[in-house]
Amino acid sequence: MSKFKKWFNYEISGLKNDLLLPEYISWWALRLLMIGTYIVFTVKGEALYQRNLILLNTVATFAIFLLRIISPKRLFTSKISYRVQTYIDIFVLLGSFLGHGLKFLGEVYEYDKFMHVVAGGVVVFIGAEVLKSFKGNESITPGIKTFCGVGFSFIVIVAWELMEFFADWFITSSNNQGYYIVPDETMLFVKIFGLSKNHADQAPVYDTNADMFYAVIGCAVCAVILFLYLKKKAEKTAEAEKQALKIS
Numbered sequence: 001m002s003k004f005k006k007w008f009n010y011e012i013s014g015l016k017n018d019l020l021l022p023e024y025i026s027w028w029a030l031r032l033l034m035i036g037t038y039i040v041f042t043v044k045g046e047a048l049y050q051r052n053l054i055l056l057n058t059v060a061t062f063a064i065f066l067l068r069i070i071s072p073k074r075l076f077t078s079k080i081s082y083r084v085q086t087y088i089d090i091f092v093l094l095g096s097f098l099g100h101g102l103k104f105l106g107e108v109y110e111y112d113k114f115m116h117v118v119a120g121g122v123v124v125f126i127g128a129e130v131l132k133s134f135k136g137n138e139s140i141t142p143g144i145k146t147f148c149g150v151g152f153s154f155i156v157i158v159a160w161e162l163m164e165f166f167a168d169w170f171i172t173s174s175n176n177q178g179y180y181i182v183p184d185e186t187m188l189f190v191k192i193f194g195l196s197k198n199h200a201d202q203a204p205v206y207d208t209n210a211d212m213f214y215a216v217i218g219c220a221v222c223a224v225i226l227f228l229y230l231k232k233k234a235e236k237t238a239e240a241e242k243q244a245l246k247i248s
Contacts, residue, residue, distance in 0.1 A: 002179055010225045011068070014082055015082050015092065018081050018082035018083045019082050019086070023083075023086050024113060025085070026086070026089065027061065027089060030061055030089050030093055030097070031058065031061045031062075033097055033101075034054060034057060034058040034061060034092065034097060034101075036097075036170045037054050037097060037101040037207050038051060038055055038058060040101075041054055041101075042152055050100060052098065053096065054096060054101065054178045057095070057096035057097075058092075059207065060088060060091075060092055060209035061085075061088070061089060063085060063086070063088055063094055064081075064085040064088070065084055066248060067080060068080065073171070076130075076134050076137035076158060077133070079133045080129075080133045081129045081130075081132050081133065082129060082131065083129050084126055084129050085116065086127055087122050087123075087126045087129070088126075090118070090122050090220075091119060091122070094115050094118060094119070095115060095119075097146060098111075099111070099112075100114060103173065112211075113210065113211075113214045114215065114216040116211045116212075116215045116216055116218070117214045117215065117218035119156075119160075119215060119218065120153055120157055120215030120216060120217065120218030120219040120222075121153075121218035121219055121221055122218075122222070122223030123148055123149075123152060123153040123156045124146075124149040124152070124153045124217070124219055124222040124223050124226055125149065125222065125226060126149075126152060126156075126220060127148050127150070127151065127152025128145050128148065128149040128226055128230070129154060130146055130152065131148055141234075142227055142230035142233075142234055143227065145226075145230055146223055146226050146227040146230065149222075149223065149226055150223050151220060153215075153219040153222075153223075154216075155217070157211075157216070157219070158212075158216045160211075160215075161208050161211060164211075165208075
């Protein structure tokens with residue numbers, strides 16, 4: 001029992017250090033919304049694929065808590081910041097609750113592209129946050145931290161498109177890439193790059209490239225924001241240390 005109490009106190013202190021109270025409250029608000037969505041989908045008899053997607057994303061709202069439990073203490077994943085859960089919840093809120101639960105993906109014009117811009121940017125912050133789990137993080141420069149965040153974002157961007165491809169390939173009811181739909185000529189990506197000569201069956205290609213294009217835009221914007229934030233934080237820390245040395 002003492003071992004469990006020690007672990008529990010450790011987790012609580014981690015929550016207090018990593019999070020603001022409104023963040024923690026937002027976790028449970030989203031979890032309740034997701035559980036409610038799953039119940040509504042089940043009552044309405046929505047497709048099994050849609051229900052499972054909602055259920056899987058509900059589990060994702062507990063991702064960091066579960067990861068810290070199952071990870072061996074020697075791995076960085078056992079020390080990963082709780083702040084990462086807040087970022088994951090942004091994905092769940094935009095993609096699952098609003099996108100699938102409230103049908104924004106099918107009914108709100110260009111919502112999918114907006115979601116990819118936000119996602120590509122948010123993952124940059126996740127990458128930088130994950131670095132905090134490693135020893136020596138304090139000595140890493142803001143530029144390197146930002147570079148790692150950008151690299152992490154690119155990995156997730158590609159992984160997401162691969163997930164969509166394999167979901168469409170193996171799951172009958174999945175149509176993430178919009179097969180056999182002629183690309184919308186009003187779409188910003190098409191306006192910039194145009195349509196290929198044989199574009200009638202090119203919707204999946206354009207969907208994948210457009211998704212990555214918008215995600216990279218979000219990644220670039222948030223990389224600048226992250227770098228400026230980390231640089232200012234490093235300058236404040238250096239100044240505080242300098243003042244401390246003067247006092248001593």
